[in-house]
Amino acid sequence: MSLSSSTIASLRRQLSAGDITPDDILDDLAARIASHDGEIGAYLSHDLEAARRDAAASDLSKPLGGIPIALKDNINALGSPCTCGSRFLENAYTSPYDASVTAALRQAGAIPFGRLNMDEFAMGSSTENSALGRTVNPADPTRIPGGSSGGSAAAVAADLAVAALGSDTGGSIRQPASHCGVVGLKPSYGRVSRYGLVAFASSLDQIGPLTKSVEDSALLLQAIAGADPRDSTCLDAAVPDYLADLDKGVAGMRLGLPKEYFGEGIDPAVREKVEAAARKLEAAGAELVEISLPHTEHAVATYYIIAPAEASSNLSRFDGIRYGRRHGDGSDLIETYRRSREEGFGPEVKRRIILGTWVLSSGYYDAYYSRAQKVRALIRRDFDEAFGKVDAILSPVSPVAARRLGENDDDPLSEYLADIYTIAANLAGICAVSVPCGTIDSGSGTQLPVGLQVIGPHLGEATLLRVAKAAE
Amino acid sequence: MATDHPIDVRHVASLARLELTEEETATFQPQLDAILKYVESLSALDVEGLEPMAHPVPVLDVLRDDTPLPSLPPEGLLANAPEQAQNQVRVPKVIADA
Numbered sequence: 001m002s003l004s005s006s007t008i009a010s011l012r013r014q015l016s017a018g019d020i021t022p023d024d025i026l027d028d029l030a031a032r033i034a035s036h037d038g039e040i041g042a043y044l045s046h047d048l049e050a051a052r053r054d055a056a057a058s059d060l061s062k063p064l065g066g067i068p069i070a071l072k073d074n075i076n077a078l079g080s081p082c083t084c085g086s087r088f089l090e091n092a093y094t095s096p097y098d099a100s101v102t103a104a105l106r107q108a109g110a111i112p113f114g115r116l117n118m119d120e121f122a123m124g125s126s127t128e129n130s131a132l133g134r135t136v137n138p139a140d141p142t143r144i145p146g147g148s149s150g151g152s153a154a155a156v157a158a159d160l161a162v163a164a165l166g167s168d169t170g171g172s173i174r175q176p177a178s179h180c181g182v183v184g185l186k187p188s189y190g191r192v193s194r195y196g197l198v199a200f201a202s203s204l205d206q207i208g209p210l211t212k213s214v215e216d217s218a219l220l221l222q223a224i225a226g227a228d229p230r231d232s233t234c235l236d237a238a239v240p241d242y243l244a245d246l247d248k249g250v251a252g253m254r255l256g257l258p259k260e261y262f263g264e265g266i267d268p269a270v271r272e273k274v275e276a277a278a279r280k281l282e283a284a285g286a287e288l289v290e291i292s293l294p295h296t297e298h299a300v301a302t303y304y305i306i307a308p309a310e311a312s313s314n315l316s317r318f319d320g321i322r323y324g325r326r327h328g329d330g331s332d333l334i335e336t337y338r339r340s341r342e343e344g345f346g347p348e349v350k351r352r353i354i355l356g357t358w359v360l361s362s363g364y365y366d367a368y369y370s371r372a373q374k375v376r377a378l379i380r381r382d383f384d385e386a387f388g389k390v391d392a393i394l395s396p397v398s399p400v401a402a403r404r405l406g407e408n409d410d411d412p413l414s415e416y417l418a419d420i421y422t423i424a425a426n427l428a429g430i431c432a433v434s435v436p437c438g439t440i441d442s443g444s445g446t447q448l449p450v451g452l453q454v455i456g457p458h459l460g461e462a463t464l465l466r467v468a469k470a471a472e
Numbered sequence: 473m474a475t476d477h478p479i480d481v482r483h484v485a486s487l488a489r490l491e492l493t494e495e496e497t498a499t500f501q502p503q504l505d506a507i508l509k510y511v512e513s514l515s516a517l518d519v520e521g522l523e524p525m526a527h528p529v530p531v532l533d534v535l536r537d538d539t540p541l542p543s544l545p546p547e548g549l550l551a552n553a554p555e556q557a558q559n560q561v562r563v564p565k566v567i568a569d570a
Contacts (some may be wrong), residue, residue, distance in 0.1 A: 334489070371517075371519055
């Protein structure tokens, strides 16, 4: 097994035994990127020399000592670009600081290495909205890797990275993980600091790991979870040992199957794989319980009011003044804003800014934004009631396997509707993970990965990972 | 919800300081109309008496001791500005000529 296809846990054992050095891993990754990333397109940039300098200084006694971790290109790392997949920031921004997660990775001995492609400003579910490059699914290069953390998922799946961090606002870690066949964890809101993550929708965004195994997911979460004085929404709650109970299995657990997540719109082949995964957990001693999350059908509408509203506010900082590209002749301030934003943003970002501006505008605020926030409370209540009956919830991640490139180019609403199973966890602020549960035949000679979603209560990551490990 | 006020894409884009091309306006108008029609489904729900949920966890003011801490180095921040002069960000003229 090559180093780049190994798990963090395996590499750590080899490093500790003195069989390999951090440079060996970097060299293997760099060679693999050189030979394969031309086809996959996972990376926007990588700086091997900087990584080598970090590797020379890495402390192998630390939990992630000597392990290179790739970052989605919306997470700041000192001295690196951070384009967010946007022309606005391309060749026009160098991070003057480390995000708190980047600092935490370094503190744990890891080496940040490589910047991964994404839908522009994390808006999308296919990575096709990146202005800076195309990423394809390693399982079938005619298909999307999912998104918005498509570069992160494709890199880990194609062994172009050992592990990566992504961000998840409505499914942007879990859906690409499902499409590419890797493990993707969205932690509970407030579990991981957002400081240094370029904000999309601040009440929904969370950073999380994409990895080759559930154990690696636990290892990375351990390193990045916990309070941060730089993010007032990051909770000062104790961080448990996520590895301690990982192998304890699901015997005696109650696992809920929400009937709304298995109905109309799901590909029967996907449903079959997810149901088989649930039966496997039942055979391992869990009790399966049918539950109801009655407001599921309203999650997409609620999300596509709240997320664009927050985005329209957050993206007002991109004005061509303090960072990024400035357009226009510079004679007029308003003209500078308008020209810079017109040239810098792609179509999906503009659509969402317009939608968000509209739902927040006078006369529509109560009917749309305020109402959506109330429905959000109903969605949260559904989960609170469900977790009174079950320890965790099992569902599909996406109603379909990875679609072909280009299929929804002119139909943003159809693209939004496919987010149905992932969005509610962000609205409720709870944790959820995608773990591979088999593949289905594409009909054109390829096998497409399918993910099982495990949803847990707020700060229930330890239970979540334990269920995911049993399903792995 | 107001159904007799379809979104005026050009006007709203202007509020958001976006200068759209004619082509973009023509593309976005039906797409955004369709999205707004879809999200209007929420108007059927009874939300009487519910508190709007702005955040998934209670967000409270977090105060720290009033002790100066190191700030980011100005040169790193200024290096990202499209234009700079005299250790400051240079901006277009803000006040119009009389």
